[in-house]
Amino acid sequence: MKRLLIKNARVVSPGVGICPGALLIEDGKIANIHPLSSAVDLTDVETLDAADRLLTPGLIDMHTHGVRHFLYDNGPDDLRQALQCVPAYGCTCTVPTLVATGSPDMLERIGTLADALQETPGATAPGLHLEGPFMAETGAACKRMAGDTVLLDELIAACQGRLAIMSISPETANIIPVIEHLNEAGVVPFMTHTRADVEQTEAAIAAGARHATHFYDVFYPLEETDEGVRPVACVEAILADRDVSVDFICDGVHVHPAAIRMSLWAKGFEQMMLITDSSMGAGLPAGEYDTPWGFRITVVPGKGARIIGPHEHAGALAGSSLTMNQGVANLLDWLDIPPEQVWAMATSNPARVLGLQTKGTVEVGTDADLVLWNDDLTPRRTWVGGECVFQDESNTDERVDR
Missing domain, CATH: 2.30.40.10 (Urease, subunit C, domain 1)
Known part of the structure; x- marks a missing residue:
């Protein structure tokens, strides 16, 4: 022993x-x-x-696409390398996040990665997080696709019991049966990439979608149609419901600290979580790097990666370069609450959302x-x-x- x-x-x-x-x-x-x-x-x-x-306790990252030079979408080798890297940032449990685009090879690609989760070095991975395919608003590589329970069953089967999270948009056509089916299958539905109104958001919450991921980012406000009357939409509906938890990219770029403080007073620390939504470049020194996407990026540690020109989107964000320990340090600096409550946002709170009773x-x-x-x-x-x-x-x- x-x-x-x-x-x-x-x-x-x-x-x-x-x-x-x-x-x-x-x-x-x-x-x-x-x-x-x-x-x-x-x-x-x-x-x-x-x-x-x-x-x-070790930190738990529910939403991450990769770290350093490794991307989970690239396959099992990158997955293993990334899981070996993240303990250097205090992360002991992570949910590898894939962009589910609805491409013809999607099921095969997901199945290969699910196989690789059976034995992993470094951090543990309780399952996969599919960002999509049932999205209403594009963002990053996500595409629009209506809810489809037949396709959902195929995705769940491809994951071989290792689908932990699926991110959806509340206003997506036919999304309520998808949310209900996810809950029945033991998969946690996250709301994101949305321009939903209050009624659409409340319907998704009632169906069982009770967490919002990378909150504020790609959560669009509605346009003002009645001059002088401020429209309310998905953000307000989520903030108003104490049963809905939220997570943030706490780098000070994707979300302003004031927005996180506002959410804290609405939610309480128990319903707040930290994610990285990290991608290639997270954990690397400042500098310029090649990517598999056909452009180069410049990385500022903990502050994001941006596209380098010549490119039509030069200067735009190309993902988060945040690591979990950097996010905790930022929250300790930004929030006037006891430090043990900040630590909960990166440990016990995500463990609760994921149903991991022996972690966090x-x-x-x-x-x-x-x-x-x-x-x-x-x-x-x-x-x-x-x-x-x-x-x-x-x-x-x-x-x-x-």
Whole structure:
């Protein structure tokens, strides 16, 4: 039996508090939590002194298309490489996100990636996130397509029980049966890419779509048709319903911090989440890079990637370059709430939305997916299932006593 004691840590219980303590890990699970680190003295156990550093659950990213030079849409090799990369940013669980365009090869491509999820290195992946194909508003590579439960069954079958999330637009024709079928199949429907009015949004919510992803981004307002009367639409309908949770790309570019603060007061921290929606370029140093899309991008770490000319869309955003730890650091800076509530937005809250009962918390019996943090909120060590999958190169001399 492999046993590891992490002592002298400041243990973050998401949404609850931060207390000094020690964690005992046995066979990939949290076996015990000791509130007084200095008093812990166990035999037959490896010991790591956290030296009063923060110890949190691993971060969970529900919406990400890739990282560094790797894109999930490119296939299993890129998927494996990306899952090995993200623990360097504190992410221990991620939902690889694919753009489901309705192309002829879509089912085969999705099936190949679902196969690859059976055994993954680095971060765990509880399933796939299909962004589309039932969308009403284009954005990124998404196309418009009406709801189709026959196609939905084909997509679910292609995923071999590994479809975790599907993003849809509330105003898409025939979308209500799709939402209901997703819930029956245990797939979480996310609302996004929408210009829906209040009634369309409320109908989708009533059918079971109770989460909005990359909120505010591609959530268009309606045009003012009665001068002096401000129209309300999907954003207001979502903010007004406390049962609907939301997530944001917290880079300060895709969403202004003021909009996130407004959502916090409407929703409460329990219904707020952080995603990256990252793509090629996330985690890379500042610079210019080639892409498989026929143009080059310039990357500003944590602030997005933009298309380089000559190109008709030169200067436009080409995706997020955010990493999960950068997003947490931004929220800690922007929001005047206790830090344990911010940590919940990247751990226990997404775990709840995804139904992952053994992840996102520091409790006896849960998975030992943990991150020990440096003062600058870069990971010092990251564990997945009790195995160290990332160690900061600057602390390679740090000793684990045996």
